[in-house]
Amino acid sequence: MAALVKGPKVRLVVAAFIVAALCAPVLAATKAHRPGSGLAHRPASGLAARKDPAKKDDPPINAPHAILIDAENGSVLFERDPDVMIFPASLAKLMTAEYVFHLIKTGKLNLTDEFPVSENAWRKGGAPSRTSTMFAALHSRISVDSLIHGLIIQSANDACIVLAEGLEGTEAAFAAKLTQRAREIGLPKSTFANSNGLPDPGTQVTTRELGILARQIILNYPDLYPIYGQRDFTWNKIKQPNRNPLLALDIGADGLKTGFTKEAGYGLVGSAVQNGVRLVEVVNGLSSPKERAEDGRKLLEWGFKNFEHRILFAEGQTIGYAKVFGGAESSVPLVAPGLVQVMMPKAGGDRLVARIVYNGPVPAPIAKDQAIGELRVWRNDKVILNMPLKAAEAVAQGSLSQRAVDAVAELMIGLFRAGAQKL
Structure with a gap:
């Protein structure tokens, strides 16, 4: 034929x-x-x-770890050292979001359900932690819907811990569920030791599997994915902008997540749509927020400029x-x-x-x-x-x-x- x-x-x-x-x-x-x-x-x-x-020129990016994927069928357009285990930093929150989204989709969790803010969540991820937070008040109760917005838009560590404790009792038990869920959706290497990607040797992923995870979220949760494109979120009277630098650019970007720790460097999982074509990208191990934003933009633009569907x-x-x-x-x-x-x-x-x-x-x-x-x-x-x-x-x-x-x-x-x- x-x-x-x-x-x-x-x-x-x-x-x-x-x-x-x-x-x-x-x-x-x-x-x-x-x-x-x-x-x-x-x-x-x-x-x-x-x-x-006759190899095509690589995109002009500096990231030591990168991948660019056609969201429709998962085909890889570009990759650079994508299978080495790396520290994901806050990019690990994508796995927490996917797990929570899955529970909502299967009817095991509702957006209106509420979970309490424990002292552990408040101290390790809230205002006292001096990390990214939604400033959840100690002993307050917060709906799943608001926790998801805090997790995604504000990269809130306290939101992650509240969800983890509310769903599985402890963050360790929740992390075990994340690793189990990762295997179920086709991530054979990634492991998780906490809910938010704060430094822990037990939380490691590959660049390729971050791309697969992003595609899983985009394709399987169309009702929840648009949260990643929201520009800001206010909680406890504190308005915080979305940390994704791609959203402010005129390139069709609508997600997903940034991350940074000293061990991981600056990383980004992004996605954009142009002329009906959606691309998913991951760049990681960069030295500054500026370099991260530039590499994220350049890789997507390179993909849209040089490729087309056949x-x-x-x-x-x-x-x-x-x-x-x-x-x-x-x-x-x-x-x-x-x-x-x-x-x-x-x-x-x-x-x-x-x-x-x-x-x-x-x-x-x-x-x-x-x-x-x-x-x-x-x-x-x-x-x-x-x-x-x-x-x-x-x-x-x-x-x-x-x-x-x-x-x-x-x-x-x-x-x-x-x-x-x-x-």
């Missing part, structure tokens, strides 16, 4: 691969495609060696086929949940390689819309997209003779692979 890639000098190669055969868990190419499907089969081991010599597959278009074991059909067509598109450099010249990866052959019967595997797309030598694939149609279990033939075929393949591994 023909992909719908448009633009100058863009080449797309699509290949289907089985990552774990039922009889032998090894990486292998499969002929699970129908004649004329246009699928090309190439050894997976050769992919990493393919590099486009459609790879239309919604509902068959992307490839997976081999079926014991079915009435030998293969099943695969489709994505929706439109498949990626951000590509406007100047062109990049090579795209798309691979269908799944555990197979897939045993019949197969239900329509059953999850089968995923589509992985590389731009030059970097993965820029992972998208789940599902069965486009149902496949019934085959006859006894069909199943017998498939069983013999898999047995022979298994014996061949076992012999090859010994060589």
Whole structure:
């Protein structure tokens, strides 16, 4: 089938691969495609060696840790040392917000619920702490809605602690929930020891996972995300401005968070929309608020200027086929949940390689819309997209003779692979 890639000098190669055969868990190419499907089969081991010599210039930023992501599908447009564990400072408050948002969305917490301000929260995060605070009064009760506004707009440490104690009893118990929740949303490395990112060796994240977390908040909580774009918030008769410097710029910015500690340096997680395209960025480890603001602006502007969306597959278009074991059909067509598109450099010249990866052959019967595997797309030598694939149609279990033939075929393949591994 023909992909719908448009633009100058863009080449797309699509290949289907089985990552774990039922009889032998090894990486292998499969002929699970129908004649004329246009699928090309190439050894997976050769992919990493393919590099486009015509690399685009990096954005003019100084941040030692940075990433720029297409919010729509998570494809990475630029990265710099994004997988090293770093101290997040107040950027950790994004995880606290996500956890609270999740409880609200699932009906376990209401915006009108109130929590008390304990002496611990007041001393460690309130006025006596001389850190960022919403100036919550000792022993007062504050609604979840106001605490969220304090957390996001004022970067209030007391708001975080009040939420932590109100929800889990202690901040340590709350931090354990944050780490657990991080794993649930696809953050395998990040760990949290408190609710607010104040210095603690147990609170560490990666730049990449901060970007994933920001995208999670933007996409999954559209009713609550707009709080990040509010310019100020008043509590206890004290009006404080939003600390995000991007909001004052004419670049479409509407979030998310700044952070600073001596250990972490100055950091920023930002997002902006231009012409219907939303980008998410993270910059960290900078030396001053000015440098942080400049890098945040430059990285977003670089992304909007140099990239544009290209459609790879239309919604509902068959992307490839997976081999079926014991079915009435030998293969099943695969489709994505929706439109498949990626951000590509406007100047062109990049090579795209798309691979269908799944555990197979897939045993019949197969239900329509059953999850089968995923589509992985590389731009030059970097993965820029992972998208789940599902069965486009149902496949019934085959006859006894069909199943017998498939069983013999898999047995022979298994014996061949076992012999090859010994060589």
